[in-house]
Amino acid sequence: MNGESRAERRRRRLVVAVPYLWLALFFLAPFLIVLKLSFAEVVLARPPYTPLIELLDEAGSLYLQVRLNIGNYLLLFSDDLYLRSYLNSLRIALVSTAITLAIGYPMAYAMARAPERARALLLMLVILPFWTSFLIRVYAWIGILKNEGLLNAALTGIGLIDEPLVILNTDWGVYIGIVYSYLPFMVLPLYASLEKMDLTLLEAAADLGSPPWKSFWSVTVPLSLPGILAGCLLVFIPAMGEFVIPDLLGGSETVMIGKTLWAEFFNNRDWPLASAIAVILLLLLVVPIVLFQRQQAARGSEFGK
Amino acid sequence: MSARDGLSPFGVTALTLGFAFLYLPIVILVIFSFNESRLVTVWAGFSTRWYVALFQNQQIIDAAMVTLRVALLSSTIATILGTLAGLALARFARFRGRTLFTGMIYAPLVMPEVITGLSLLLLFVSLDWDRGYWTVTLAHATFSMAYVAVIVQSRLVGFDRSLEEAAMDLGAPPLKTFLVVTLPLIAPALLAGWLLAFTLSLDDLVIASFTSGPGATTLPMRIYSQVRLGVTPEINAISTILIAIVAVGVSLATLTQKRQLVRRRREEALARRA
Structure with a gap:
């Protein structure tokens, strides 16, 4: 018996250890390297950064020299470009999350109240775009939004506007892109929480004389709060660091932090500065990411019951 | 009302x-x-001239082959690792470092891609690995295993363990029980996870741009560099092909899953009657 449980323990350890070590090496360790590199200096070499710790031999004495360059962080807080990138990302992510919620909630609500037979199909219709390439879906908007694009052609065609609307290469293009790309992430958790709601609660409220809009605000919305939180986090966190959407649909004025990081890395080859940008972005996202994890973990154990 | x-x-x-x-x-x-x-x-x-042009575009074809190889291998690695991780999450309520482990599973789901890409690149540079096909594959396997783990976990927590216990009571060793009872029951989740990992890899631009090297340009990287030059019907054509592949794949997966569900319900009904 004892031997069997020891074998069982060994088997369990193996099941945990393999993914654990993999994630430690390829997910956790890289962050520590980013942190380390954010204190390095950029040089023209391969790789293009200075070591932090060096063993120096000066006149026969050995020195272990640790050089931490805080210049990258100082630059981030003094140069207008970086502050503007962070603030812009925050604003754009918040506004897009709000718009996504405003569009996603009625959809999720209608899906949850749809006849049961139709729900599986509606659910699949929401999930399907999520499987199609993100890049392609963003690309699809270029042809629609540009000045001589389909939207403007349609609007001028029906005589609604005379001058084309300039949407592509502005903040509006980015809002549309983010809302469009992340809408399924908002609808799915909302649907999950609205679908399992006990409808007799609404009937009870109605029996007690509550008008429908009031029952909605005081019963439905509070009960769907977990879904609202999950959906907003799933949109807000990736939108903060978004690169493809502001790059393809935004203009040169639309600086977002993901785009700035990309430019520092690929165009200026300043790896240490790009690392510092990533560290600050991660610090800004720590609270929402931990909130998200808590919620996912709670949901996981709720399933177990 | x-x-x-x-x-x-x-x-x-x-x-x-x-x-x-x-x-x-x-x-x-x-x-x-x-x-x-x-x-x-x-x-x-x-x-259909843009489709013809597409098949004569060697750069696109090369990129498609690279992407296909990366996606096939990375999604397979991700499914194996993600299944183990999902098992650990669903079955082992307590082990040392579980909080960190859960964190490392859920964080990649929302982590901005620029951060994941940059950090993996810096790892590969510190390890002095040549960037190319292999580094992209490892990067993709890492971020998509989290998705597989979550799918497998949610399948396992709604899982009737009495079947496994019955097999063990009848003398099946743990590994055999896993292979004969558990694995077939969670197979739909593995298939869904594999497909998701495959499409995530097929789709990824940002992480591949950071972790790829010369000779390993993926299809999204190629599409992106052409999109920056302007909208062309050729890109519409390649996009249409990709959309068609995904639509067929997802419909097939949904159908098999549904058929299995129907069969299981029927078997359960029979068992209850018996």
């Missing part, structure tokens, strides 16, 4: 507008891939 009345006019409107918003851009993209004209906004008649 009671809440059980089903769809209100408001609900119908919300769903119609919502789905139009989700699908119209894709439909327009597909339509204009068959446009005779090079202009993507003026319809000039049906043509």
Whole structure:
């Protein structure tokens, strides 16, 4: 018996250890390297950064020299470009999350109240775009939004506007892109929480004389709060660091932090500065990411019951 | 009106507008891939010339082959690792470092891609690994295993363990129980996870741009560099092909899953009667 449980323990350890070590090496360790590199200096070499710790031999004495360059962080807080990138990302992510919620909630609500037979199909219709390439879906908007694009052609065609609307290469293009790309992430958790709601609660409220809009605000919305939180986090966190959407649909004025990081890395080859940008972005996202994890973990154990 | 009345006019409107918003851009993209004209906004008649041009574009074909190889291998690695991780999450309530482990599973789901890409690149540089096919594959396996783990975990927590216990009581060793009882039961989740990992890899631009090297340009990287030069029907054509592949794959997966569900329900009903 004892031997069997020891074998069982060994088997369990193996099941945990393999993914654990993999994630430690390829997910956790890289962050520590980013942190380390954010204190390095950029040089023209391969790789293009200075070591932090060096063993120096000066006149026969050995020195272990640790050089931490805080210049990258100082630059981030003094140069207008970086502050503007962070603030812009925050604003754009918040506004897009709000718009996504405003569009996603009625959809999720209608899906949850749809006849049961139709729900599986509606659910699949929401999930399907999520499987199609993100890049392609963003690309699809270029042809629609540009000045001589389909939207403007349609609007001028029906005589609604005379001058084309300039949407592509502005903040509006980015809002549309983010809302469009992340809408399924908002609808799915909302649907999950609205679908399992006990409808007799609404009937009870109605029996007690509550008008429908009031029952909605005081019963439905509070009960769907977990879904609202999950959906907003799933949109807000990736939108903060978004690169493809502001790059393809935004203009040169639309600086977002993901785009700035990309430019520092690929165009200026300043790896240490790009690392510092990533560290600050991660610090800004720590609270929402931990909130998200808590919620996912709670949901996981709720399933177990 | 009671809440059980089903769809209100408001609900119908919300769903119609919502789905139009989700699908119209894709439909327009597909339509204009068959446009005779090079202009993507003026319809000039049906043509498949952009598809022909596509198959003569060696750069696109090379990139597609790289992407396919990366996606096949990375999604397979991700499924193996993600299944183990999902098992650990669902079955082992307590082990040392579980909090960190859960954190490392859920964080990649929302982590901005620029951060994941940059950090993996710096790891590969510190390890002095040559960047290329292998580094992209490892990077993709790492971020998509989290998705597989979550799918497998949610399948396992809604899982009837009495079947496993019965097999063990009848003398099946743990590994055999896993292979003969557990694995077939969670197979739909593994398939869904593999497909998701595959499409995530097929789709990824940002992480691949950071972790790839010369000779390993993936299809999204190629598409992106062409998109920056402007909208062309050729990109519409390659997009249409990718959309078709995904649509067929997802429908097949959904159908098999549904058929299995129906069969399981029937078997359960039979067992209850017996």
